[in-house]
Amino acid sequence: MSASPDVPGAVGVPAGAPAPGSAPASGRPGGHLVPDLLHPSARDPRIANTAAAATAATAPGPGPVRAAVRGAGARAGIFLLAALVLVASAAASVRIGTTDVPYGDVGRSVGFHLGLGTEALPPLVDSLIWELRVPRVLMAALVGAGLAVCGAALQAVTRNALADPYLLGISSGASTGAVTVVVLGVGAASLGVTGGAFVGALVSFALLMLLLRRGGLDSVRIVLTGVVVAQLFTALTSLVLMASGDAEMVRAITQWLLGSMAPARWDAVAVTAAVTAAGLLVLWLNSAALDAFSFGSDTASSLGVDVRVTRWVLLVVTSLMTSVAVASVGAIGFVGLIVPHGVRFLVGPGHRVLLPLSALVGAVFLVWTDALARVAFSPQEVPVGVFTALLGVPLFLLVLRRRGEL
C-alpha cells in the first residue's frame, strides 16, 4: 500500500498510514483544509473542483491526465481510421463481382442516383451497380455492424466472452420463425418474414434464459445450452422445410439459411438500416449498465442499474437486430464473436467506445467477407456464412483455449 509516491495526503488518509493504535481520524473531511472528494458533500461541483484542483496542484506529475488525453486522441484516430476504411471497403466491394466495374462507373451511378448531377450510365450497368451491388454492400455493412454490436452486448449481459447471436441459438430461432412464415404462411399477413424471425428469436432467447436460470452463467454452460437451443431450432426449421417445401424451395431456403447477401434489395436495406441504427443507439445509451454487469447482477444493481429492465431491453433489442439481419440475409455466424474480441483488444472493455467501434469494424469485416464470397469460386457464389464460420471457428477455439476451458 505504501507504493503511492504521487499521492500526498491531500485527499485524505495517506494510504498505509494508519498504524495500529493511531487514531484513524485523518479520513474525516472536517480535519482537512481540502475537502474529501470521496464524501457525499463533495458532490457539489464547486467543492469538488476545489478538491480536484488541489489534487492536481499537489500531484507531482500530470501523468494520469495526460494519459487520458492521449487515450482520447488515440480513440478518435481509431474511429476516423475505421470510418475511412469502411467507406473505402464499400467502394472497392461494389466494384468486385462476377463482372468487375470500374470505379468511375461506380462514382457516376451513385452520383446520378443521389442527384449530384453526374451523367447517367447505360441502364444495364447502372442497374447492376445501383440495384444489385450497392444495396448488397450496404446490407453487408449494416448486418456486420448489427451482429458485432449484438455480440458485444450479449457478451456483457451474459458475462460470457463466447456469447454471440449465432452461438446462443438466437439466429436459429429467427430462422425457424422466418421459415415458418415463408413456407407455412403462418402469420404471413400480420407478421411478415421479419416479424416471424423476431418472434422466433425471442422464443429461442427466452428458452435459453429459462434453461440457464439456475446454476449460474459460466461460459461453457452457456455455450452448451446455446448449442442445444440452436440444435432444437435447426431441427424445427428442417422439419418445417421437409414437411411442406418442394425441392426448389428447399434449395433456395437452405442457401438463404447459410447466409447470403445476394437477395439484398433497397427496401430490405432501409428496414435494416433503421433497426440497426436505432438498436445501436439504445445499446450505446446502456453502455454504463453493460460496463456495470462486469461483476455480476448484484454489483450492477448496487451501482444503480435496474438489472431486470436492462436485461429485458437488451434481450429485445438484440433479438430484434438479429432477426432483421436473419430475415434479410439469413443466419451469419461468428461475426458477433470475432469482431468485439478484436476491438476489445484494441480499445479495452468500455462499452461507450467498444460498441460503436465494433459496429464499424463489423461492417468492414462483413463487406470484405461478402466480397470474398462473391469472387472466391466465381461464377458460383458461396454463402457468406460459410466464410464467417471458416474464419470464426479457429478464433472460437483460440478464445476457449486462452481461457483454459479447452
Added chain:
Amino acid sequence: MRIIAEHLSWEVAGRAVVDDVSLDVAPGETVGLIGPNGSGKSSLLRCLAGLRTPAAGTVRYDGEPIRGWSARRVARRVAFVEQVADTDGDLRVVDVVGLGRTPFGDRWRGPGAHDRAVVDAALARLGLTALRDRAWKALSGGERQRAHIARALAQQPYAILLDEPTNHLDVKHQLELLALLAGTDQTVLVALHDLSLAARHCDRLLLLHGGRLVAAGPPKDVLTPELLAQVFEVDAETGPDALGHLAVSYRGPLTPRSPATDPSPPPSTTPSTNKDC
C-alpha cells in the same frame, strides 16, 4: 445516514433467511454484523442495500422507506461491496473503480473531469494509484478487494455496506481497511468473521443467529462466552489481549458431548471484560 430496519424478513423457498430483524444504525456509526455461516448476514445486508425486496418489514434511509426506490436512487445513498465479485473482462483497476461513478453518469455524456478526480482520490485512498493501469486478472485477492472498496468510495456514499471485506486480506491490510472504514464519517455496516477484529474496530456489534438478531450493543456486551457458545457453538473466553484490546480466545468447538466431558466448563462467567472498550 441513518439506516433503520423494522421487522425485516426475507425468505427463500419458504425458509426465512432473515427473520423479523429490527435494527437502527446511527449516522457515522461503524457497526459490525457477526454470526456463523448461514446466519443470514449476507441476505440481511442485501435487503438493507436494496438489492432484495424483503418479504415483510421496512428499510428506511434517514427515515424514508426505500421500497419502490429506483436502483439508481439507492446507489446514490449506499455503496455495497460483495463478498466475492469477480470478472472475466479485461478491466484495469481504474476501470473497476470508475464503475463507482455509474449512479451519477449521464447516458449521453460519458464520465467527466470531476468523475476522474473522484476516481483518482479513491485509488489514492486505497493505495492503488501505482496499480491504476494493472489488469484485473493480474491482481492478488487483496488488491481486488481493495479495488472494490475504492469503487464503493467512488460512489461518494452516505453509507457503505460490506460483506466480509477482509476475507482475502493479510493482517496488515485487514487492519488498514477497518481503520479506514472506522475513520470515515460515513455510516458503515460490515459483516465480519473475525470477532476480535470486529470488537476492535466497531462501535457496536449485531449478532445474527438463524436469521434472527439475538444481540446488539457494544462489543463487550455482545461478545460474551454465553452468547458465543450459544450462537457459534464454541467454547470461548473474552478479555483484553496483550495490548489491552477486547479479544476472543477459543478453547475449541463446542460439540453436543463436550460440555459434559470438558473438565473446565465455562468458568466463572464474570464479565471481566468491562475494563476494555
